[in-house]
Amino acid sequence: MTAAPRVYGLLAEFETPAQIMAAATAVNTAGYRFWDCHTPFAVHGLDKAMGVKRTILPVLVFGAGLTGATIGFCLQAFTNAASFSIWALVWVAGYPFLISGKPLMSVPAWVPVIFELTILLAALSAAGLMLLLNGLPRLSHPLLANARFRRATDDRFYVVIEAKDPKFLRSKTEAFLKSLGAKHIEIVEDR
Amino acid sequence: MSSAPQLTSQSATKGYIDCDNTQQPTSGRVPLVLNMHSFGEVTHQVCRVAENKPPFAWYVAFVISLSMVGFLGVCVTYLIFTGVGVWGLNNPVMWAYDITNFVFWVGIGHAGTLISAILFLFRQKWRTGINRFAEAMTIFAVICAGLFPGIHVGRVWLAYWLFPIPNSMDMWPQFRSPLLWDVFAVGTYFTVSTVFWYVGMIPDLATLRDRAKGKFQQFAYGLAAIGWRGSMRHWHRYEVAYLLLAALATPLVLSVHSVVSFDFAVSQVPGWHTTIFPPYFVAGAIFSGFAMVVSLAVPARQLFGLKDLITLRHLDNMNKIILLTGCMVGYAYSMEFFIAWYSGAMYEKFAFVNRAFGQYWWAYWIMVSCNVITPQLFWFKAVRTSIPLMFILSIFVNVGMWFERFVIIVTSLANDFLPSSWGDFIPTWVDIGTMVGAFGLFGVLFLLFCRYLPMIAIAEVKSVMPEANPHAHHASPHTDHAPAAEGSR
Numbered sequence: 268m269t270a271a272p273r274v275y276g277l278l279a280e281f282e283t284p285a286q287i288m289a290a291a292t293a294v295n296t297a298g299y300r301f302w303d304c305h306t307p308f309a310v311h312g313l314d315k316a317m318g319v320k321r322t323i324l325p326v327l328v329f330g331a332g333l334t335g336a337t338i339g340f341c342l343q344a345f346t347n348a349a350s351f352s353i354w355a356l357v358w359v360a361g362y363p364f365l366i367s368g369k370p371l372m373s374v375p376a377w378v379p380v381i382f383e384l385t386i387l388l389a390a391l392s393a394a395g396l397m398l399l400l401n402g403l404p405r406l407s408h409p410l411l412a413n414a415r416f417r418r419a420t421d422d423r424f425y426v427v428i429e430a431k432d433p434k435f436l437r438s439k440t441e442a443f444l445k446s447l448g449a450k451h452i453e454i455v456e457d458r
Numbered sequence: 459m460s461s462a463p464q465l466t467s468q469s470a471t472k473g474y475i476d477c478d479n480t481q482q483p484t485s486g487r488v489p490l491v492l493n494m495h496s497f498g499e500v501t502h503q504v505c506r507v508a509e510n511k512p513p514f515a516w517y518v519a520f521v522i523s524l525s526m527v528g529f530l531g532v533c534v535t536y537l538i539f540t541g542v543g544v545w546g547l548n549n550p551v552m553w554a555y556d557i558t559n560f561v562f563w564v565g566i567g568h569a570g571t572l573i574s575a576i577l578f579l580f581r582q583k584w585r586t587g588i589n590r591f592a593e594a595m596t597i598f599a600v601i602c603a604g605l606f607p608g609i610h611v612g613r614v615w616l617a618y619w620l621f622p623i624p625n626s627m628d629m630w631p632q633f634r635s636p637l638l639w640d641v642f643a644v645g646t647y648f649t650v651s652t653v654f655w656y657v658g659m660i661p662d663l664a665t666l667r668d669r670a671k672g673k674f675q676q677f678a679y680g681l682a683a684i685g686w687r688g689s690m691r692h693w694h695r696y697e698v699a700y701l702l703l704a705a706l707a708t709p710l711v712l713s714v715h716s717v718v719s720f721d722f723a724v725s726q727v728p729g730w731h732t733t734i735f736p737p738y739f740v741a742g743a744i745f746s747g748f749a750m751v752v753s754l755a756v757p758a759r760q761l762f763g764l765k766d767l768i769t770l771r772h773l774d775n776m777n778k779i780i781l782l783t784g785c786m787v788g789y790a791y792s793m794e795f796f797i798a799w800y801s802g803a804m805y806e807k808f809a810f811v812n813r814a815f816g817q818y819w820w821a822y823w824i825m826v827s828c829n830v831i832t833p834q835l836f837w838f839k840a841v842r843t844s845i846p847l848m849f850i851l852s853i854f855v856n857v858g859m860w861f862e863r864f865v866i867i868v869t870s871l872a873n874d875f876l877p878s879s880w881g882d883f884i885p886t887w888v889d890i891g892t893m894v895g896a897f898g899l900f901g902v903l904f905l906l907f908c909r910y911l912p913m914i915a916i917a918e919v920k921s922v923m924p925e926a927n928p929h930a931h932h933a934s935p936h937t938d939h940a941p942a943a944e945g946s947r
Binding site for chain 2: 283284285287288291303304305306307308309310311312313314317319321322324325328342343346347355356357359360361362364366367369373376377379380382383384386387389390391393394396397398400401403404405406407408410411416417418419420421422
């Protein structure tokens with residue numbers, strides 16, 4: 268195979284979770300930085316073996332939850348207890364809603380809506396930020412154009428070392444992957 | 459078209475052929491996937507449902523459901539053009555079939571979230587076989603539920619008044635009303651359930667994309683899979699996000715039926731105004747939801763050949779939950795009666811005696827027989843593992859739980875404080891048609907889901923197979939020191 272088009276990286280195929288685990292540990296130890304494992308399911312402990320840092324996602328989601336709670340409180344306090352106007356897309360006025368003799372700031376009655384908005388914002392941000400941090404949606408990717416790679420969502424486990432890695436040297440990296448016991452190695456082109 | 463399952467050479471070591479996985483093994487973990495040795499076989503088993511033509515029974519069910527939806531359309535259109543008066547509800551029974559159906563369908567949804575979120579937090583690995591379609595059931599049930607309050611508001615075109623939308627009338631919703639809490643609770647529940655379901659489905663949509671033969675399938679599944687490549691760096695964030703979603707969905711699901719129960723409990727009506735309602739409603743919701751999962755799983759696994767993935771053990775476990783929640787519901791029924799007597803409030807006392815022996819006595823006793831008495835048969839393992847019996851009992855529970863909501867709503871409103879303002883409720887054909895039509899809507903959505911989407915969480919099932927353990931499967935002679943069986947029940 269000639270490397271006329273740009274080379275995205277090297278794809279090495281493994282057959283079992285145990286093999287990919289060993290390979291990932293070795294690639295990580297060898298000091299590669301731009302590389303990844305592709306597996307049909309989340310292999311338990313593989314992220315640790317790869318040296319993946321724990322994601323910041325929970326902190327962001329906590330922030331989103333707090334935002335939801337704040338919005339829930341302010342929304343109800345303004346629409347049911349305030350007597351001033353604010354600009355929210357249009358000029359809107361609060362309405363001091365007196366009902367069944369309850370105090371205007373009847374916080375206990377607002378708890379359900381505050382709670383639901385907390386959950387809503389936290390859940391939407393958990394899903395949305397996860398995709399965002401993962402760089403998804405991304406419908407076009409060199410790996411998706413590779414026919415062999417289709418089994419990454421079925422029953423094969425892949426190590427991909429990208430060509431942009433400073434330690435990447437096609438012949439040496441290929442020999443290294445072979446030494447890890449890869450069943451098959453091929454170049455992935457970036458067209 | 460049948461592409462033979464790719465049997466990989468690895469792991470043909472110990473197969474769980476024809477083993478009875480309802481028995482507790484003396485050592486190791488219970489097999490949750492039967493008769494399969496490789497990940498490829500699991501992929502094939504699930505994907506072929508979406509890839510091949512469905513069985514004839516699917517078309518029959520689809521046509522029946524679709525005609526029921528057509529009738530639903532007739533009923534709803536007639537209602538909107540004429541007014542809520544086409545239903546049988548009137549003073550004093552202002553809520554009847556509409557709210558009964560609403561509470562029934564919201565309750566059905568709860569089992570899906572329980573399976574996907576709460577069992578996930580408890581590390582119950584058997585959930586992986588059933589969580590996908592239980593979650594789908596949740597979403598479709600909430601859609602059916604949302605229909606009823608949507609059309610019973612009367613002037614449907616003003617339904618947006620439910621939301622705090624800035625408007626030229628300077629008019630806001632009344633946030634101290636439980637009915638408005640309901641809007642937020644059910645709205646959030648639907649949104650979060652859908653997100654949870656979709657996030658869980660992304661890897662499996664990628665599997666369908668990578669197997670798709672036709673151009674259109676490749677495009678559609680490709681779009682839906684949003685470029686998932688199974689990257690471990692992605693999986694890392696994905697698993698954290700999934701855990702967070704489960705942790706958020708757990709209090710959410712408990713809150714939803716609690717808020718639904720507030721619609722009743724916050725009012726002053728005898729029979730509604732009780733503090734036991736939130737936990738009682740949540741238990742009832744899970745009870746009815748699991749019954750619906752069993753009612754759906756039994757024919758689905760038969761029809762689509764998924765018996766090795768939705769095994770007898772899965773059904774056995776679900777029947778145990780039905781038994782447990784059925785007992786909780788039975789406890790709540792008796793506690794309601796006790797408190798009615800113990801409170802000394804004469805209206806409360808009358809409301810409960812009237813439920814059991816008043817003009818709706820038959821509804822009450824259908825409820826008790828179906829929800830409390832017949833589920834007791836699940837104490838016997840022979841019943842829990844008998845397909846026909848569990849199917850019949852699960853239908854009983856569905857019927858019983860529908861009547862529970864009917865009893866709570868209609869009997870309480872029909873005979874409240876003043877005998878001079880008592881009245882009866884008699885359903886009209888529109889009432890019945892809308893109820894039947896909602897089942898059709900549910901059926902259509904569920905059948906389409908079975909046909910086009912991965913019915914079982916492929917990636918998750920693979921991850922609970924013994925082969926998935928990166929430390930256990932070295933094929934060395936002494937492999938039997940498998941890692942400690944972590945909660946495989």
